[in-house]
Amino acid sequence: MKFIVSSTVLLKQLQSISGVLNTNNTLPILDNFLFKIADNKLVVSASDLETTMTTEIELTNSDKDGTVAIPARFILDTLKTFADEPLTFTVDESSFGIEMASSNGKFKLTGFNGEEFPRIPSIEKASELEIKSEALGNAINKTLFATGNDELRPVMSGVMFELNEENLTFVSTDAHKLVRYRRLDVQADKASSFIMPKKPLNLLKGILDGSDEMVKVQYNNMNAYFEFNNIQLICRLIDGTYPNYEAVIPKENNNVLTIDRKSLLASVKRVSIFSNKTTHQVRLKISGSELNISAEDLDYSNEAKERLTCQYSGEDIEIGFNSRFLVEMLNNLTSEQVLLKLSEPNRAGLLIPEGGDENEEVLMLVMPVMLNH
Amino acid sequence: MKTTTHNIDIITDLETPDSESINTPNLDLPTSDIELRSPNTIVHMDLDTFFVSCERLLEPKLNGKPVLVGGTSDRGVVSACSYEARQFGVHSAMPMRMARQLCPEAIVIRGNSAIYSKYSDMVTDIIKEESPVYEKSSIDEFYIDITGMDRFHGSYKWATELRQRIMQETHLPISFGMSTSKTVSKVGTGEAKPNGQINVLRGLEKAFLAPLSIKKIPMVGDKTYQKFRSMGIEKIQTVQEMPLELMERVFGKNGVIIWKKANGIDNSPVIPFHERKSISSSLTFEKDTIDVRKLKEILTTMAEKLAFYLRNGDKLTSIVTVTVRYSDFDTRSRQMRIAYTANDHTLIATVMRLFDQLYQRRVMARLVGVRFSGLVGGGYQINLFEDSERTIKLYQAMDKVRNRFGQGAVKRAVTMDTKGVGQMSNPFNGQAPIIPAHRRS
Numbered sequence: 001m002k003f004i005v006s007s008t009v010l011l012k013q014l015q016s017i018s019g020v021l022n023t024n025n026t027l028p029i030l031d032n033f034l035f036k037i038a039d040n041k042l043v044v045s046a047s048d049l050e051t052t053m054t055t056e057i058e059l060t061n062s063d064k065d066g067t068v069a070i071p072a073r074f075i076l077d078t079l080k081t082f083a084d085e086p087l088t089f090t091v092d093e094s095s096f097g098i099e100m101a102s103s104n105g106k107f108k109l110t111g112f113n114g115e116e117f118p119r120i121p122s123i124e125k126a127s128e129l130e131i132k133s134e135a136l137g138n139a140i141n142k143t144l145f146a147t148g149n150d151e152l153r154p155v156m157s158g159v160m161f162e163l164n165e166e167n168l169t170f171v172s173t174d175a176h177k178l179v180r181y182r183r184l185d186v187q188a189d190k191a192s193s194f195i196m197p198k199k200p201l202n203l204l205k206g207i208l209d210g211s212d213e214m215v216k217v218q219y220n221n222m223n224a225y226f227e228f229n230n231i232q233l234i235c236r237l238i239d240g241t242y243p244n245y246e247a248v249i250p251k252e253n254n255n256v257l258t259i260d261r262k263s264l265l266a267s268v269k270r271v272s273i274f275s276n277k278t279t280h281q282v283r284l285k286i287s288g289s290e291l292n293i294s295a296e297d298l299d300y301s302n303e304a305k306e307r308l309t310c311q312y313s314g315e316d317i318e319i320g321f322n323s324r325f326l327v328e329m330l331n332n333l334t335s336e337q338v339l340l341k342l343s344e345p346n347r348a349g350l351l352i353p354e355g356g357d358e359n360e361e362v363l364m365l366v367m368p369v370m371l372n373h
Numbered sequence: 374m375k376t377t378t379h380n381i382d383i384i385t386d387l388e389t390p391d392s393e394s395i396n397t398p399n400l401d402l403p404t405s406d407i408e409l410r411s412p413n414t415i416v417h418m419d420l421d422t423f424f425v426s427c428e429r430l431l432e433p434k435l436n437g438k439p440v441l442v443g444g445t446s447d448r449g450v451v452s453a454c455s456y457e458a459r460q461f462g463v464h465s466a467m468p469m470r471m472a473r474q475l476c477p478e479a480i481v482i483r484g485n486s487a488i489y490s491k492y493s494d495m496v497t498d499i500i501k502e503e504s505p506v507y508e509k510s511s512i513d514e515f516y517i518d519i520t521g522m523d524r525f526h527g528s529y530k531w532a533t534e535l536r537q538r539i540m541q542e543t544h545l546p547i548s549f550g551m552s553t554s555k556t557v558s559k560v561g562t563g564e565a566k567p568n569g570q571i572n573v574l575r576g577l578e579k580a581f582l583a584p585l586s587i588k589k590i591p592m593v594g595d596k597t598y599q600k601f602r603s604m605g606i607e608k609i610q611t612v613q614e615m616p617l618e619l620m621e622r623v624f625g626k627n628g629v630i631i632w633k634k635a636n637g638i639d640n641s642p643v644i645p646f647h648e649r650k651s652i653s654s655s656l657t658f659e660k661d662t663i664d665v666r667k668l669k670e671i672l673t674t675m676a677e678k679l680a681f682y683l684r685n686g687d688k689l690t691s692i693v694t695v696t697v698r699y700s701d702f703d704t705r706s707r708q709m710r711i712a713y714t715a716n717d718h719t720l721i722a723t724v725m726r727l728f729d730q731l732y733q734r735r736v737m738a739r740l741v742g743v744r745f746s747g748l749v750g751g752g753y754q755i756n757l758f759e760d761s762e763r764t765i766k767l768y769q770a771m772d773k774v775r776n777r778f779g780q781g782a783v784k785r786a787v788t789m790d791t792k793g794v795g796q797m798s799n800p801f802n803g804q805a806p807i808i809p810a811h812r813r814s
Contacts, residue, residue, distance in 0.1 A: 278749040369753060
């Protein structure tokens, strides 16, 4: 088996899928890239059993088809050192010895049998949809931070994709905060849903760009498949039932605060430095058109208070939040103005951006902390 | 022993009891030794037989009679006794049964912590008003840091006047010791008692401690005392003369601290605010029991009560500990880390789970206890899916009722019948927990 490929082209492709590689694999073969030559095409895969990423490179020069597993660290480190130059790979099919020849040198290493590499799952009876690269990237960015880490509730460690005839909804929650990101420009023929784990979403985020190009998505009840820019990602879904999120979003929120997002964010950030280092608790007190943000840490006698003017319609209210949640949410929104909708001090607060893309609908929910005094 | 006022001033012969003399170093001591000592002036005040004194204020007939305050049951221990009773060999921490045998004519009083707290607060208020920095180290003990005051008032005169004011206004006998560190002041108070005062001048701490029994050093409990005695040591002087290395070898880290204290070296500051690191509740039964249901009821009562204190003090706990002491004094405890909470249902469930894991021996239990530690200030983060709005509102309503009508105004049905689980006032007010004398080390 023999092929010639540009060092930079190969490096770029390998780097785009190398995120899948785990540092300590139970299966040693997973420390390798799987190289496969077929029809003058080089197909490289990397996998951690849960997620597999594959990329393709067109070759001009290859002799015959075959597979080999090449140690990933080894080849990545080597390729990084080359300026752009063609490399000739020669693989001995019986011993899996690999020889890499550059213009000035020869490098030999031992690979492994490509057949040992886990089979890449194929998707059967899949449903399909297409979504703009930019929209998917946005959805991932806005939801990923709100996912949970509780091992006892694995479904909440992922992002749920929910499809129906009208829209596509992405939901994430860790039981303290929740994000619902809805795309009105994507529809499916029938209602369905699946839960994507965190890692492949992070990887997807890395390969998407902010363009209008379409990402092809296929899914069944076991796996999901994404294809974009020559790169394919296939991953196992999280099995389980996602909590009924619609039921916990309060419907009646009569107290509505409208405020400049950046000034609220700056204020909360500043005040929260003075809050308790474990609970990060801040207090929001709204009366008239004045928002008071305060925090205290009794252990160190730290205290901060700040006053902001805002537009407010509703009753006076005093509500406590974990400031980290507020900061994360405000950071992930992009609009100039945000609405904070509240009902009672013990019920969820909703953050909704004002204006923005007409095809997207963003709702962020944060549970308060109990205030006793 | 006389209970009339008498002042012990062991060094008054040097000069006047106050002012300049305090800063006169004893030239016999190596200067380096003096430098090790703090240049501070610390007063330790201790209310004499505090519980008994309170009872006597309420019932003057008790004056001059042997009085015991403590548990009246068979399991009860003496938490305070009058000097009259001490003549019979009674001391605090002694089982009430034994005390009664030693002194059959003693009047035994159950004790009422609410009244003691009230009197204690009266004294605290006076000290607070007069002192620059004070530490309430227990219900009847105070440390006051008056370093630097000497230049203006004369420290000893000031302390004497403070003591007089407390006695005049509250009619409670109080003693004090004044010296350069908390340790020496406290030992001094012990020597001044009952109803006396003492001033151990700077430079003379070592000489003052030397002839005293090693038992007088705070920190030396029964076990350490026995160990010292088995080494043939009785007087603090011997410890002073011992090499530090030897103390460290015999008693470990504590040995170094004991040696320093014996030499009058103690740099611990007067801490005005006591940060509560944990809150706990425990109960020794009048009779050992194997009734698991009863045990669980008691634990539930404790958890419920402590959870209420947490919420009221704006605190959350992250570590729950359950302790069981069997009738053979085998004491086991088990703890668990949980997400920060102050909710009854989570805490009670955790306590029950720990108890089920813990109570494996089918043996009578003598004591059970619950402790919440890993405390942090803040409100409970409400969970989207696990908490219903009703429970949250229920807790707030229950707490409101309790704050208005008393802690026992609302409780769970299972805890209706449990008795003996004590109540505290706000445990997060910065004051030291009330620990009866017999449980102090």
